[in-house]
Amino acid sequence: TTWHKEFQWNSLVQEAGISDDDKRLYKWDFDGSLARALAGQEREGDPDETGIVWNRVAEVSLMGALGCGKQLLQFVIDEMEYGTEYDYIVLQATDHAVSFYEKMGFVRVGAIAKPDRQQMARQKEMVEQKLQARAEVLETRRHERTQAVEHKRLARREALRILNEGWRPLVAETLDHLETLPAAAPYLHAGPGMPAQA
DSSP: OBOOTTOEEOSSSGGGOOOHHHHHHSOBOTTSHHHHHHHTSOEEEETTTTEEEETTEEEOOOOSSSSOHHHHHHHHHHHHHHSSSOSEEEOOOOGGGHHHHHHTTOOBOOEEOOOOHHHHHHHHHHHHHHHHHHHHHHHHHHHHHHHHHHHHHHHHHHHHHHHHHHHHHHHHHHHHHHHTOTTTHHHHTOOTTOOOOO
């Protein structure tokens, strides 16, 4: 199954992902005949809904490192050889698993999945819209934080002004009262850290 409208089986072009090292080291579809045979298979479906399905091509997926992969894969191959439902088996292999699959008779075939340009443009537009919306949210939050900080600064300033204005008469009244007390007089005119006058 593929979800790309322009998916192609093609072993002979660079875009297929078969490197020169792969060609030297592994079994591959060197004349493109296997890719052409796969490309000629009947397929149906919609890449935007169910995906495109090659009805006579079985896609095998195995879990590695279980110790029973060879037996499972051989069982699948044997069942498909005796059955009439599938003509080909395909799978995706990691670099470390290529030699295992080659021993089981698999050959590397190139595949190209060209993305749908219109779909990519729609996705790009959606991402840009999300980024723009996120930037607007962040800008709004930054503006709100700036306003909150400014509000706190102004509120503190106003509180200090009110405090100063409210305490000033009280302090003046207290100092006036202290000046009338003979015991406090020597301390009232001494500077910070200076001894009281005797």
